[in-house]
Amino acid sequence: MKISFIQPSRNNLKYLKWSYDSIRKNQGNHEVEICIADDFSNDGTWEWCQEMLEKDPNFKAIRNEGPTRVGHTILYDRLINEVATKEIGIIFHADMYLCPGALDSIESYIKPKTIVSLTRIEPPLHPEGPEKILMNFGIEPEDFPEESFLGWFTEKRRQVKGKITRIVFAPWAFYISDFQEIGGHDKLFAPQSKEDSDIFNRFLLNGVDFVQTWEGMVYHMTCRGSRYNPNLTTVGKESVEWLEQNERSSRNFIRKWGHFVKHDAFMLPIVPPKYNVGIVIHKANLELIRTLEPWCDKLYIEDEMQVLFAYYYDQENKNTQYDLNKRIFDLTYIQPDTDILVEIHKDTFNQQDFFIIQQLSEILQSQGEKGIFEIGNLTVKIDQLNQFQNNLIKL
Numbered sequence: 232m233k234i235s236f237i238q239p240s241r242n243n244l245k246y247l248k249w250s251y252d253s254i255r256k257n258q259g260n261h262e263v264e265i266c267i268a269d270d271f272s273n274d275g276t277w278e279w280c281q282e283m284l285e286k287d288p289n290f291k292a293i294r295n296e297g298p299t300r301v302g303h304t305i306l307y308d309r310l311i312n313e314v315a316t317k318e319i320g321i322i323f324h325a326d327m328y329l330c331p332g333a334l335d336s337i338e339s340y341i342k343p344k345t346i347v348s349l350t351r352i353e354p355p356l357h358p359e360g361p362e363k364i365l366m367n368f369g370i371e372p373e374d375f376p377e378e379s380f381l382g383w384f385t386e387k388r389r390q391v392k393g394k395i396t397r398i399v400f401a402p403w404a405f406y407i408s409d410f411q412e413i414g415g416h417d418k419l420f421a422p423q424s425k426e427d428s429d430i431f432n433r434f435l436l437n438g439v440d441f442v443q444t445w446e447g448m449v450y451h452m453t454c455r456g457s458r459y460n461p462n463l464t465t466v467g468k469e470s471v472e473w474l475e476q477n478e479r480s481s482r483n484f485i486r487k488w489g490h491f492v493k494h495d496a497f498m499l500p501i502v503p504p505k506y507n508v509g510i511v512i513h514k515a516n517l518e519l520i521r522t523l524e525p526w527c528d529k530l531y532i533e534d535e536m537q538v539l540f541a542y543y544y545d546q547e548n549k550n551t552q553y554d555l556n557k558r559i560f561d562l563t564y565i566q567p568d569t570d571i572l573v574e575i576h577k578d579t580f581n582q583q584d585f586f587i588i589q590q591l592s593e594i595l596q597s598q599g600e601k602g603i604f605e606i607g608n609l610t611v612k613i614d615q616l617n618q619f620q621n622n623l624i625k626l
Contacts, residue, residue, distance in 0.1 A: 232319065233262040233318065234261060234263055234404065235263075235264040235310075235311075235319070235320045236263065236321055237321060237323060238250070238268070238325055239268040239270055239306035241270035241276075241300055242273065243276075243326070246372060247267070248372075249372035250325050250329070251265060253328040253329045254323075254329045256329075257331045257333065257334075258334060259335060261335075262317070264289045264290075265289065265290050266292070266310045267283075267290070268306035268309060268314075269294040269295065270303070271294075271299065271300050271301075291315075293309060293314060301422060303422070303426075304416050305421050307322065307426075311407055319404060320407050321403065321404040322402055322403050324401055324402065327401075327449040328450040330352075330388075330449060331381070331384075332446065333449065335447070336444040337447055341405075344409060344438055344439050345439065346403050346405045346441050347442050348398050348399055349403075349447040350362075350445045350447065350448045351364070351448070351450075351451040352365075352449065352451065353365060354366070354369065356453050362398050362496075362498050364387070368380045368450055369452070384448065384450075391446060394445035395442055397441050397442065397497060397499050398443035399431050399441040399443075401427065409434070409439060412625070413434065413626070414626030415430070415626070416430055419487065419552050420484070423480070424476050424477045425483070429484060432488065433623065433624045433625075435500045436620060436623070437624050441499060479551070482525045482551070483553070485525040485526060486553055487623065488502070489505045489506065489591070489592050490590075490592050503593050504596050504618040505618060506619070507528050507615075508528055508570070508591065509527055509528065509566070509569035510523050510531065510572075511531040511532075511562050511565075511573065512531070513533070513577065514536075514578065516539065516577060517539050517543060519577060520532065523588065524559065526588050526591075527558075527573070529559070529566055531562035534563070537561070540555075543555075544556075569614075570615035571611065571612070571613050571616075572611070573588070573591070573611050575609055581608065587606055588609075
């Protein structure tokens, strides 16, 4: 198998070296091209890349010269579209150790319109889940007990021989033609966060199947690239940068899909219908505008409340590519393309009503017909139940 590893990196050189060594040790008889993107690092990453370009003919690298980061949402696609030369790619994080036999397992299942994920072995930094194996072999390369890990891994791999589940999660291998068919990652989520959930939704809607092989594994130190990178934050704490960007991306994901990220227990995407929804707020305040704007296609408020929108626009416009001027209107002029209208009143709107808004796609799907109905303190008017999720597949 010929495969290109896709690895953006920012200020995590020691992890990148550790990951690189694991790939070269355990690639087997496969032809492996390692493609690195240095995102304006200042820890010697680019200098190391230049050394590797001289030493390794199957090593390729590009650099964002700054003065600010662009993020892996952009750099994944640059590496795939401009650098990689193999027909199969794999999204691989710098804090991942490739286990022996992993590429053999990918080769067993990879084909067009199928994405193959490797099983992650992780220290118990996040909650247990059925899609991964929790086992602590350290969170820093210098503490990784490779010999004892490989002994444990050999027995574990024997126990899960032939096991597969339906899942998609990094590291994931794919045909580059399938990636390019839908236009790659959406820049809406740059520099990072929720870009993977978005593209997985789009793959699913475009007829791509997902396979997780349990014989193919990686050891994943978990979030050392950004979220818990010790070069960017206090050890053991999420970086402020990551938290702020995650909030921005979460709100943009809701604007795009009409709901928050949904998946089953094995992380397989669930994509409810996307409807054209308008929300009317009677006696709006700034808090309600900020809370509800992402959850609809158009928000309607009284004309005298437009000063609140101006204030909200100044706060939020920098956080999204959506034109907020085309999302908030005077409630006396309901736009003709608003298929579904939800009316709320500031004085009665409560947390349970907000929960209903968050589940509105599924509620509308189950309702299944035009008409007016009351739910909680909300009045919902359905003129049309047109679905638009397939319009989101290709960029």
